[in-house]
Amino acid sequence: MRKWLLSLLVLIVIVSGCSNDAEKGETGKGIEDPGEVAGKITVWGWDVAAETLKLSVDKFKEEYPDVEVEVEDFNSGDLYEKLTVGLVSKGSGMPDVILMEDERIPGYVNQFPEGFLNLSEMGYDKHKALFSEAKLENVMHEDSIVAAPWDIGPTGVFYRVDLFEEAGVNAEDIVTWDDYVKAGIQIKDKLGIKMLPIDIAKYDGVFSQMMQQQGTSYFNENDEIDLTSEEAVRSMEMVKKLYDNDLVLNNSGWDGIVTATVNGEVATVPYGAWYTGTIMDQAPDLKGKWDMFYLPQFSEGGTRYGNVGGSAILVSAYSKNKNAAYAFTEFFTTDVDTQLLGFEKYGLFPSLKSTYDSPILTGNSAYFNNKPIFKNFADIVSEVPKVNMNKYNAQASQIMANAQASVLLEGTPVQEALEKAEKQLVNEIRE
């Protein structure tokens, strides 16, 4: 339904594209009056991210007392819908500052190139060194920064310490994915518990983590679709191996994964760092029983680091108060205390590297087996391979989930399923 609506909106834009030419001139970029930063700005966000944005306002006002900030909170699907309507009608009713998931940025920026402020032109380039390369890759558009980097999701495999001990598996011995399968079989035989949850027909999360750790994605470095790469075949074969050994719990959606985590139906969950917040929140009884290790690698010496999810902050080009909006965005994403606040209260893992020295991040976590779990995540941020994301990311991900289902549930050979997926994606995005 929503997809349908969005495509309809896009159609309307195309049809009515020529009508508003006269107004285009005034949506210029840049600073009109560099001296003054004042006025009222509106910020759109969702969930705990919106809460974090609200919490930051007090400190922001110490520096910019003349700016009023109002944070409005929607669920993310609703926010995108409202945002699309606002962009289609050339900024009507749009907020000044917008939170967006990384994977959505290429789509919006390509579709509405005039809708968002070029942050590089506002001077954000000077902060480049504060963030990792992989994160910057996600927020750039044609060599300019269009979104200020906020949170990220360095990956790891969360595991149940008690179950591992009971089954006699040592987490440190798991280095390659084959070790992971072996450990999984051992746990399955001893305790009857599956190794990991995958929402087979809807989410290719584990597959895409494997892709990223090998430094690639659905698209190669030339931005071409590449679903039949060596890495893709290897990753899908591994997912199939996990499934064939009966180590995968096929459950539906985010809630399925959370439920499996809480109820002890799985021994491990490969996911992003922000999942720590969910585990602590939903399973307070399991305190001390969780820990993490890095993603297993495919061969000795391969990298074990990846990233899932993350979000960034964009400024509307139609904002009447660009200076204030930019000032808030810059402050929010580069202020160490503010970023730590969001991490401490809600588990939103900052991409701002200067936060990683803080005791909040380096200390041992009582919940996670008294291990410095957050430091483990922070340590790998700079080493996460940078991969290509583009506006077709969402479609590619859905098609890969279908391919995953056909390989695992219908027994289609990997090569064949991937070739079919690639063909399908090429057809779907042909313009």
Added chain:
Amino acid sequence: MKNKENTTRKINMYVLLLIGVVISLFPFYWMVVGSTLPSGKIFSVPPKLIPGNHLLENAKTLNESLDFARVMWNSLFIAIIYTVISVLLCTMAGYAFAKFQFKGKKFLFFLILCTLMIPFQVTLIPLFEIMVTLDWLNTYQAIILPSIASPFAIFLMRQNMITIPDSMLEAARIDGAGEFKIFFSIIMPTMKPALAAVSIFLFMSQWNNLLWPLITLNSKDMFTLPVALSSLIGMARIDYGQVMLGTTLSVIPILIFFLIFQKNFIAGILGGSVKG
């Protein structure tokens, strides 16, 4: 013999109907039960059929997430005001189309029917821009006014009113009644079933309306129920207990509304169907 056959047929029919009732009522019952359970237990297999004791906790978290009384008030206010004004307007329009002769009547009616075929998504953007120009974002009138003249309601009222005999109106005119007097004292009372049907239809459509309020409303204290319930679906976690409770509560007013008017509802919907 014949009697016996009749009884078996009846039994068969009732068994079928009973199955239908169970199928259509079960999700509803499950929702009510769900509102008394903690989020984690709602999706257990087999589904829980006995209410739990988590109702108060769900109510508490629901009230923490949103100002439920305020949201309920917004929804009620908008739906009631909308229904009253819209019913009146559409009845008048339907009356005019059914009983008056004027130039361009057929063409105008055709135009109105045409608008029935335009999906709302097409008018969404222009309408939104009008709201922005009028500075009406985040207001009640932005939700009530754009859809105040419902083509379907006008159509339904016209079809019903065609059946009113012209001689009745002529008699009233001869007795010296003005047009408004005729409309309010003669037409409206005879149209009760149709009015009930149109009221329920308009009330429901406004009560359940999500897309338009979602686009035009920005602040939490203006949210209507569907928008507020949708905002409960968080990025990282969804507390289904509180969602179920909110949904259950949001059904109550519409249930009451329907029960009040249901006797007239069926009659009204079918009213224009014989002689159209």
